[in-house]
Amino acid sequence: MKATDLIGYSFSAMRERKLRAILTIAMVVIGAGLMTALNGMTTGMYQYIGGQFGTLGANVVMVLPGMESTMRINEQTASVIRRINGVKIAVPYVQQTATAQSAGATATVLVTGSDQRYLNDIFPTLKVEEGTLVAPHDSIGIVLGHSVAYPPDKPTPFARVGGVVVISFTTVKENQQVTVKRSFIVRGILAEMGTSGMFLPIDRMAFMSLPAATAFFGTAGDYSGVNVIATGSEKAEQVASEIRRIYGRSFEVYTSKTLIQLIENILGAFSVFLGSVASVSLIVASVGIFAGLYTSVMERTREIGLLKAIGFKKRGILAVFLGEATLIGLIGGLLGDAVGAGLGYGMAVIAGQVRSQVTSEMTAGGPSIGYTPPVYTLENFLFILAFSVAVSMLAGAYPAWRASRLDPVVALRKE
């Protein structure tokens, strides 16, 4: 028997029990569709995060205050780090969320004060679009990220080079809430980085000199962190472990690689959870396939007897029923890929809304991660298709085996 004839035969049998076939295929579509959608969403998320940290130089080591430690980062820390073998330079910075006002408009910005001569070492792709960066001891200059200067949702620019912006922040002094305000002159505007999300939102940041930020925020020599630039990207891990060796768990030390890994681990656990939910639905579908095919074998006993009488071999009968299971998996998997691709977009929109609400609460109205489009890869589509076919064939194996083992004499006696 030829393969094309076999497929034709299986197909005609499915058409005879149309509703059952459609329902069984629908179960596979739901399972495969969920897998496709969730996979696409997490892949999209991965790519988004990878892109966010792509702006961070591969030779950068970030040193941040420890989560369970009161030890502060200051100039002494920076000078200890500078002496470590493989360190090119250590750039301390002060960072705080603040409000910027200009010509009646306000914006929330993440203000960073650091020596801007090394900005390009930390963010290799960063470019100045207009004006210049701020000199190391400039106490009134500020550089604005692209979407601070040109808010994407407004027709007019927020500020121009040479203009004045008022930066303010609220702090508590002697149990009183006080707002600290100061005017800065815009020295430059950065080119768009495309990273306005939660991690390193350069487009939504403002940069000033370290002394200016220290004085303005009154941080009294404490730094928010130190960006360490290693002499090469291969040295970054070595430098990071040396810093960890010196300070133990007092500070958090990340390279761009470990940072991505950390976030991917968290995401990975989440996507494993989502993935298992989706695969459970496919396994439920396999029970449906099993029940459907088993019933079919019972109903078609007479047919199986006839087929054996006219010369079908055991493996021919096996192939007919396995062929049906395979067709169910194939059609269900293909439709699932297509339906899931659409579903992924819908789910990403909803997930984006929830996420932007949560993350903007986390950053007090600051940058947040909103909608990230799902990303689909050919391998993913093929994997889900193969998985659907495999699950269907596995579910069809026993009914098909039963059918092939039917005694033709007994089968033919059935009317």
Next chain:
Amino acid sequence: MQSQALIRTENLTKVYRIGSIAFPALDHVNLEIDAGEFLSIVGPSGSGKSTLLNLLGALDRPTSGRVFVEGSNLFRRNENQLAEFRNKKLGFIFQAHNLLMRTSVLANVALPGVIAGESRAKRTKRARELLEKVGLGDKVRRKPTELSGGEQQRVAVARALMNEPLIVLGDEPTGNLDSKTGAEIVALLKSINEERGTVFILVTHNPEVANETQRVIHLRDGRISHMERIPG
């Protein structure tokens, strides 16, 4: 070679067991069937007619005894070889429910050719010729459900002939038909037998059908009680 017979059974015995009780359905049957014969097997219910037909049709294996077809021991073959034997050398016509209702008459007739791995063009051509032969040349695209009982049996006849078998086995082929339609089917089988020399072995209850055959084998309690030749 002991004999020139096309089919020869040697002490063919089939015993069914239900628990500890043994029922001999067929008891040392010795039978020779020559090429070109048109014969019938008759006998009361439970006499072993169907059992004999199932064994001659290689659908079942005997408890003991042998069947030789064209001089070779049939049950020496394994299951796949038996399936191939059924496909190439045998045709079956059952009392009813012979056909796949979902596919066309043409596809039903061509099915043995599909199993044999014949090309679509070749098997369609042959199936058409056979349907023409049984008088259904104008109904090849119909579904079996759209045909009368007699027409459905004609389709079954055409399918039985698809792979040009040596032997066609009929298990009450007219059992579900009125006597006029039944007689027409028997006449059709007879004409094919005369034209092609295909052996027909028909199990029947109906003396009118048996009287149309050349030889009638009477079974009783699993044994051949007597044989009669019908003068043609």
